[in-house]
Amino acid sequence: MSGAETRSGTADNHVFDRTTDVPLSDPPAEQSTAGIVHDLGNLIQVASSALCRQTRHSRGSKMNAKVTENPQQHRFELPIADGAIAAAYYRLENGRVVLIHTEVPSEFSGQGIASQLAHGTFELLRKTGRKAIPKCPFMGQFLVKNPQYSDVLAG
Incomplete structure (x- = not known):
């Protein structure tokens, strides 16, 4: 056991240390669906850019073979x-x-x-x-x- 628990049903949704009843973290931030979609779009764009750079690099090395x-x-x-x-x-x-x-x-x-x-x-x-x-x-x-x-x- 980790010694931490989430109090469900409370207004704050903090994670508490069971032994001291002290909050260990801030409550999870609420995020709109639009915000989640925007974040996923950014993640996909970053991954796509990295893949393109890797492909250009690997093709470049093949072209020199x-x-x-x-x-x-x-x-x-x-x-x-x-x-x-x-x-x-x-x-x-x-x-x-x-x-x-x-x-x-x-x-x-x-x-x-x-x-x-x-x-x-x-x-x-x-x-x-x-x-x-x-x-x-x-x-x-x-x-x-x-x-x-x-x-x-x-x-």
Whole structure:
């Protein structure tokens, strides 16, 4: 037991120490419904602002990440966060890089990460003088929307 009790039914609604009968706190302030709604609106606005800042910050760090090749796993990788990666899988055929599958963890979907991975992959292929064959539907659509990489296509 805490040694405090609320006297219900009294006019003041103070919390009292049971042993000394001395008030421990002021009575709860009455607040109108409009005041409560206003306070909740402010809370939501503050939380929303914080979330937007966090999203901009985390997206900014992803935009600075660099695509690398992991030849042992036959994939191009883009670090995302907390050890997660986006990956573009490939196989080699006659010296060409056949892009077969692009994967982004579902919790990061819709943030442009696959496009960033594709940009980095094609830049890396261009830099190393290799040609690509896009079998992955995403990579094929990406190339349609980004003709600046046509020189990386095989054939």
